[in-house]
Amino acid sequence: MSAVDTAQPEESRLRILKAAAEIAAERGYEGTTISRICERSGLPASSLYWFFTDKDDLLAEVVRHSFREWNAEQPAWEPFPADISVGDGLRRLLHHSSRSLPSAPEFLRIGHMLALERRETEPVGRALFLQVREEVADALARWFAASIDADLIARQPALPHRLATLIIALTDGLFLAYQIADLWDPDTFVDLIVTVVETAIAEAEADL
Structure with missing residues (x-):
């Protein structure tokens, strides 16, 4: 009997996803081989091909699964009451999501890797990340x-x-800086984004 027969199917699938994500982070796209994934997950190739057509x-699916998990933990992007400024509302929303970046969700790590590599045949994961x-x-x-003020949007819809x-x-x-040099200060980062956004809105209003 195969590993899929003797273990819970979803457990086997998640083990394969976890192994593939780890190896891709360590060795890149080319170094992520079926044999390494099977060795890391402890499951035979037949189990992998039960769930997935090929490495691509x-x-x-690693990108898709990771994004769904990350996105489920993020606050909803819903408008705030009128007495809360765009900057303050943005700061509250980014406060949580910015702190999740150092954990390097697989969809970001693998997605950036695939996005930066140019191939004759575009990997499905790259298209999915984009x-x-x-x-x-x-x-x-x-x-x-x-x-944002409706009149401003009407005049500058883009x-x-x-x-x-x-x-x-x-x-x-920020994500790349953290991976390269461990540069990380979420509060400063969020304040920077809010300042840049508020400045861009103020300049757009001044152009009217």
């Missing part, structure tokens, strides 16, 4: 559109998406 399919980024950017943009892109770019920078 497996790493894409899709996740777009979904996060859209959620941020919707929050800004609902939180502003919410520009601000969302800015936050994602700054977050990418």
